[in-house]
Amino acid sequence: MALTIYGHWVSQPARACLWLMRLNDKAFNFEKVEPLLGGTRTPEYKSLFPTGKAPGLVDGDFKLSEGTAIATYMCEKENWTKWLGGECLQSRALVNSYLSSHHTTSRNITMKVFHPAMMGVLNQETPFTEELRDKAGKVMERENKKFADTWLPGLGSRGYGGFVAGLHEPTIADLFAYCEFAQAKQMGIVGGKWDKRVEEWMDRVQRIEHHDDVHRSLFKLRDVYLANEEKRKQKWEMKVFEAMDFDEEGGLERDGVETLLKGKRILDAYDGIETSYVTL
Template sequence: MALELYLDLYSQPCRSVYIFAKQNKIPFDFKQVTLFDAQQYGEEFGKINPLRKVPALRDGDFCLAESVAILIYLAEKFQTPDYWYPAEVQQRARVNEYLSWQHSALRLHGSKVFWLRLMLPKALGIEVPQEKMDAALEDLNGSLTLIEEKFIQDKAFIAGDQISLADLVAIVEIMQPVGSGLDVFEGRPKLSAWRDRVQAAIGQELFDDAHRTILEAQDRVVPMEQSKLHMFKAKVIKFFM
């Protein structure tokens, strides 16, 4: 059985796994799980990942959840170039430091802005109070400043002179609010220059391929069908509002 990756490219962690596998020529079967159709709640997907989240991986009888765990598994199993997850202990520590931080910081804040600016009003028909939006943007800007001042500093990439899993995970999260029409790079020359280096390291064609869905989100997103709305609305309001 070929390696299977269960993905929805609306999801930023899915994009990191997709880019990593493609960039490293890891053979896999792309299994689409459409989040907005609630396919993650289906019986069959529940057997792959009881957490009901994407990305998920199945490698024979072995199933794995959580994007960071999947990325490290792929790096180690397929012995990808060392710069992705360096063997040198301090460089690896820098990668792990970023991967440990980002879950409750950049990921949370970028996702929230995407949902407040686009998904809640357009897909769910929920009016977002201005004070909620302002607070979300302030949190996102705080995380972006930390990316520049703490993680990038004067380096080419987060862990040094070459791209790593840290940069890959960072760029897909930063691109999420861009999908809502927010230019997060405006007035941030250090962040913009880093983005350009990451794009070049990944390759523009693959970068564009992975981000096409999210960058077209403003045109793609339509009001959610009533039959699906009840599955999302309460959870989304609780999480983002």
């Protein structure tokens, strides 16, 4: 009997699990669930997965939710040992260590960066404001450094592997971590500087087979997000030019724009305005 996975391709833990299945040519049925539309809270879904979490896995009479649990179960059941860290007990323990911390570290990127940005697309009453962008950027900087210092501290050193915990081959820890970090960059949600170690690691994971295939839905969502951002900028353009006051020589009066934009961070975010007359 084929396995059935319940989830959504845009969901980070679901994407990691589905990527693992593709990498190992494992046949499965896929049931799409829309968490944002309450799909995980229906009586039907909760009868299968009482925790109301996605992804969910049905394997015969056995039912399991939570992405890291599903990935670990599949690796152990199918003997996909390399994805658990190989035969080395200590390597496997390091992979488990990352997975145990995932929900309170890298998972913050979805909750505090990705989710607020997407809600700004789905619901005009909850816009992704400049204040939220600033907060999201700080979360990314914090999680970047924390991840690099903890899981990639020796990257580039002789004998040190290029994947999570210094391993020489990717594991499910890399799949789950990558699906969190890469989405913010792929979507263009936040700018700022990325830790070089994290960027090198992401470039390496991106080359793993089936990457583009399992991220197709995310790329489509990116197009929607960027289109929404363009509309937001166009609205700012109208407001900015309505508020502009020009002096007799064509210069831009500082007060009108400063009052509207409330500081340099928003002025910088709006890249279509001539700023040569403004010093904030």
